[in-house]
Amino acid sequence: MRAPGVEVPTNRRQLLQFGLGLGLAVVLLVWGLPHFGKTSWGDIWHVIRSVPWYHAVGFQLVMLAGLYCYTFTFTGSLRGLSHGKALVINLCGSSVSNLLPGGGAVGLAATYAMCRSWGFSRRATSTSAIVTGVWNVLARIALPVIAILVLLAGGVDLPKALIDLAVAGSLTGLAVIGVLVGVMVSESLAQRFGRAVDRVFGPLIRRRRPDTTMRVDELVTDLRARIIDVVRWRWWSMTLGMVGFFGAYYVLFVLVMRETGVALPLNLLFAAYAIGRLLTAVGITPGGVGVTEAATTAVLVGWGADSAAATAAVVLFSIFTHLMEVPLGGLGWMLWSLSVKVEPPSEGHEPVFGAAGASRALAEDATAPGPAGAPGPARGEPGERRDPG
Numbered sequence: 001m002r003a004p005g006v007e008v009p010t011n012r013r014q015l016l017q018f019g020l021g022l023g024l025a026v027v028l029l030v031w032g033l034p035h036f037g038k039t040s041w042g043d044i045w046h047v048i049r050s051v052p053w054y055h056a057v058g059f060q061l062v063m064l065a066g067l068y069c070y071t072f073t074f075t076g077s078l079r080g081l082s083h084g085k086a087l088v089i090n091l092c093g094s095s096v097s098n099l100l101p102g103g104g105a106v107g108l109a110a111t112y113a114m115c116r117s118w119g120f121s122r123r124a125t126s127t128s129a130i131v132t133g134v135w136n137v138l139a140r141i142a143l144p145v146i147a148i149l150v151l152l153a154g155g156v157d158l159p160k161a162l163i164d165l166a167v168a169g170s171l172t173g174l175a176v177i178g179v180l181v182g183v184m185v186s187e188s189l190a191q192r193f194g195r196a197v198d199r200v201f202g203p204l205i206r207r208r209r210p211d212t213t214m215r216v217d218e219l220v221t222d223l224r225a226r227i228i229d230v231v232r233w234r235w236w237s238m239t240l241g242m243v244g245f246f247g248a249y250y251v252l253f254v255l256v257m258r259e260t261g262v263a264l265p266l267n268l269l270f271a272a273y274a275i276g277r278l279l280t281a282v283g284i285t286p287g288g289v290g291v292t293e294a295a296t297t298a299v300l301v302g303w304g305a306d307s308a309a310a311t312a313a314v315v316l317f318s319i320f321t322h323l324m325e326v327p328l329g330g331l332g333w334m335l336w337s338l339s340v341k342v343e344p345p346s347e348g349h350e351p352v353f354g355a356a357g358a359s360r361a362l363a364e365d366a367t368a369p370g371p372a373g374a375p376g377p378a379r380g381e382p383g384e385r386r387d388p389g
Contacts, residue, residue, distance in 0.1 A: 021285045028290030036298040037311035047260050047312035055259060056320075062252040063320045067091070069244025073135060076237030077230055078120065078128040085339070088332045089114055095329020119342030127226040131238065134180065139242045140278050141172060147267075147274035154267045183224055194220030246277065253317055260313040262305045272299045293318050 034040050067090055074086035089111050097107035108129060115125040182189045231238075253273045254266065262269075276296040280288040293314050300310040 018286070025285035025290035028285070028294045032290065032294040033297055033311055033315070036294050037301055037307050037314075039307040039311050043308035044312045044315060047308050048316060051259055051316065056316075059252055059256060059259075059316070059320050060324060062248055062255065063324065066245050066248030066252070069248055070241050072241030072244065073132055073238045074128070074241070076234030076241060077131045077135075078115065078124060079233070080120070081115075081118075081128075085114075085118060088335050088339075091325070091328045091332030092336060094325045095332065114336055116344045117336075117341045118339070119344050121344065123226065127223070127230055130223065131227055131230050135238050135242055137176065139246060140280075141176065143246065143274035144271075144278050147271040150267045151271055154265075156267065183220070187221070187224070191221060249273075249277070249321060252320065256317045256320070257305075257310075257313045260316070261309040262300065262313055264300065264303055264305050268303050272296050272303075275299055289318070289322060 030041075034044065037044075068083070068087060070090055071083040071086035074089060075081050075083055092114065093107040093111045096110050111129065112125055115128070116122070179193070183193055250270065250273050253276075254269055257264070257269055264272075273296075276292045279292040279295055285291055297311050297314045300314070301307055
């Protein structure tokens with residue numbers, strides 16, 4: 001099921017990439033997990049079968065609590081969006097991102113189409129997508145850096161390669177934050193940054209879209225004003241949402257580890273969790289599946305965790321946080337289909353919004369009239385019965 005106007009990419013290159021990524025994920029899960037975990041699937045399933053069903057239900061509730069926390073990031077980036085609708089967006093976007101070829105672009109397109117169907121403007125929706133994307137990147141960069149600092153403070157001896165990775169991550173994070181803060185604080189710096197980007201990417205954009213009159217520096221200036229407006233309005237809500245989301249998932253990670261008998265201290269578990277969250281952004285497999293599980297298992301076993309217990313815990317955690325997104329995503333699509341749709345405000349030419357068009361609209365909306373705004377009263381307020389979720 002997909003939202004109207006969301007075109008699933010079907011060209012051969014994307015299908016080939018998806019097939020190769022899916023094949024690699026299967027190899028890493030079937031062969032890599034027991035190999036890196038130094039165990040067998042028989043031992044892994046023996047541990048998994050020992051988990052009571054009511055404990056599994058409790059774990060799934062913790063996962064849902066984390067998803068609800070993330071709605072504060074969504075509602076903080078888009079004025080007028082209710083927590084119920086934000087949860088639906090999260091469920092639907094995550095499910096298609098993890099399942100379909102070109103999942104990230106399709107997830108973005110699905111989010112855009114759903115927000116538009118509820119009457120949000122193109123400018124407000126694209127600004128929300130950019131701000132939440134930045135918050136996600138910064139959080140995933142910060143997690144492993146915090147984990148390394150926690151380990152060093154606890155006197156844990158770390159391999160030089162891991163320390164080098166932490167330093168590289170810190171420098172990358174500082175560079176991203178530095179550019180972001182600089183562009184937000186200084187309009188002249190934003191214009192210089194936009195002109196530099198325009199010199200590199202402008203010819204490519206104008207060659208592929210010769211009818212456009214938009215320049216990248218104009219887009220950066222426009223986006224800067226809109227992002228500043230959103231960040232000033234609810235930066236604290238977006239930040240608390242990210243902290244609550246990753247915090248709930250860490251609690252789930254610890255609970256699953258303790259359930260299977262992994263007795264590593266909390267600082268080591270946090271480090272393993274942080275590495276796993278960072279690797280979910282790896283694009284070579286759908287949602288980083290296989291890569292995340294194999295790396296997390298290798299880290300846990302390397303720090304002395306029981307092989308079968310650690311591998312089984314990683315599998316369970318992946319089931320609750322990844323596999324269960326599929327039926328939950330189906331529920332989200334059903335709730336969206338039943339929700340009240342509102343004609344979005346007219347903003348000039350409306351782009352065709354396929355997977356590639358999702359990114360293109362971020363450029364096109366720079367010339368759309370009107371300020372980034374909230375939906376009108378006809379759209380409904382949070383808590384109304386017609387709101388899904």
